[in-house]
Amino acid sequence: MIFEAKEINLKNGIKAILKTPETTDAKMFLDNILTASGETEFLSRYPEDWEGFTVADEEKWICDNRKSENNLVIACYIDGKAVGSCDITFFKDMKSSHRAGIGIAIRKEYWNMGIGSAMFREIIEIAEKHRGTEILELEYLEGNERGKALYEKFGFKTVAVKPKICKLRDGTYQDLFYMQKEI
Numbered sequence: 001m002i003f004e005a006k007e008i009n010l011k012n013g014i015k016a017i018l019k020t021p022e023t024t025d026a027k028m029f030l031d032n033i034l035t036a037s038g039e040t041e042f043l044s045r046y047p048e049d050w051e052g053f054t055v056a057d058e059e060k061w062i063c064d065n066r067k068s069e070n071n072l073v074i075a076c077y078i079d080g081k082a083v084g085s086c087d088i089t090f091f092k093d094m095k096s097s098h099r100a101g102i103g104i105a106i107r108k109e110y111w112n113m114g115i116g117s118a119m120f121r122e123i124i125e126i127a128e129k130h131r132g133t134e135i136l137e138l139e140y141l142e143g144n145e146r147g148k149a150l151y152e153k154f155g156f157k158t159v160a161v162k163p164k165i166c167k168l169r170d171g172t173y174q175d176l177f178y179m180q181k182e183i
């Protein structure tokens, strides 16, 4: 699926563009996810866990997403540079096609500017128009108060907790919170 370019104004007055990435952005996206994975304890992988994932793999991921009827990626660009993205997967099996899953990651330098809210607004509006979708779901890791605040602002509610899902380098465990929003 493709989201055509849309200009938005961020909290600090900076202009940004929301759009689906092109395959030519693959290296920038891979660099972003590697950096983001090291900037926060709230993504499910460390940068090392991406070892072996290449620019070609990222290119294929972007290409498959653009062609797919079940997946959409909306990225945020500032001055031509991708700073974060949000994706939704509309599940296609008969027993799960009433649900869609959302993921999001933004580079630390750009947190708290309203980018997450802007991408969520668009993704939720698209999901609301998507035939058959009744439930949006997402997960966040223990301690991610910014993420939780964003998700609650958009009407998501925690409905289940899985204990000790991640174990950090220092031995600390994180529970995983599963949220849903009925649309």
Ligand SMILES: CC(C)(COP(=O)(O)OP(=O)(O)OC[C@H]1O[C@@H](n2cnc3c(N)ncnc32)[C@H](O)[C@@H]1OP(=O)(O)O)[C@@H](O)C(=O)NCCC(=O)NCCS
Binding pocket: 040, 042, 043, 084, 104, 105, 106, 107, 110, 111, 112, 113, 114, 115, 116, 117, 118, 139, 140, 141, 144, 145, 146, 147, 149, 150, 153
């Ligand atoms: C979580 C994340 C997606 C949020 O995106 P964002 O662009 O920073 O979010 P926004 O600026 O749109 O909104 C953040 C909200 O959280 C609030 N907030 C910020 N820090 C907070 C804190 N410590 N406690 C509670 N609320 C907080 C902000 O005030 C804002 O609410 P408001 O719009 O009502 O003022 C982004 O910070 C991120 O990518 N973090 C690292 C990776 C990650 O956690 N991904 C999600 C995995 S589930």
